Amino acid sequence: MKTIFDQSVIERTIRRLSYEIIEKNKDLSLLTFLGIPTRGVTLAKRIQKNIEQIEGVLIPVEILNVSGYRDDDKKTEEKNLPDTNLDNRVCILVDDVLFTGRTVRAAMDAIIDLGRPSKVHLVVLVDRGHREFPIHANYVGKNLPTSILEKVYVHFMEDDGIEDVVLG
Incomplete structure (x- = not known):
């Protein structure tokens, strides 16, 4: 396993991502963060906290469980969505x-x-690349070219008791 980010780099990267979101969105009151479990939710909450500290605006964070929408894993057919309306909102998927x-x-x-x-x-x-769909991130902490066989593991203190990003 090779450490890509340690805790201090993760914190700086999340702070930078928070500033980028602020810069690219004039009206922060229109934003809703949609965190994909598990670590997407943690990342969304951290960005939310940074933006609240910087701008004084509390952006809602919703948990978006997509397991019922997967085309490659049919274990879960149930669509468990948050009770929220996203009409005319700027959704930041995390x-x-x-x-x-x-x-x-x-x-x-x-x-x-x-x-x-x-x-x-x-x-x-x-x-990490290797797209099967034409999908592009608007905000990226780090581009990390990998082989198809390598794995990237993100650990957050809140979820794992340690904080790093490792390549294995």
């Missing part, structure tokens, strides 16, 4: 690692079931 794009594709299907947002943006901590 995930830890962007790989094939299948999770994001499923998330976009789920988002449409929640309303018609004015925009959907994607923020990821790590983009």
Whole structure:
């Protein structure tokens, strides 16, 4: 295993992503964060906290479980969505690692079931390539070219008791 980010780099990267979101969105009151479990939710909450500290605006964070929308894993047919309306909102979809794009594709299907947002943006901590769908992140912590066989593991203190990003 090779450490890509340690805790201090993760904190700086999340702070930078928070500033990028602020800069690209004039009216923060229109934003809704949609965190993909598990670490996408943690990342969304951290960005939310940073933006609240910087701008004094509390952006809602919703948990977007996309398992019922997956086209490559039919274990779960139940669509468990948050009770929220995304009409005319700017949705910021948040995930830890962007790989094939299948999770994001499923998330976009789920988002449409929640309303018609004015925009959907994607923020990821790590983009490792190998897309199977034409999906691109608007905000990227780090582009990390990997082989198809390598794995990227994100650990957050809140979820794992340690904080790092490792390549294995």
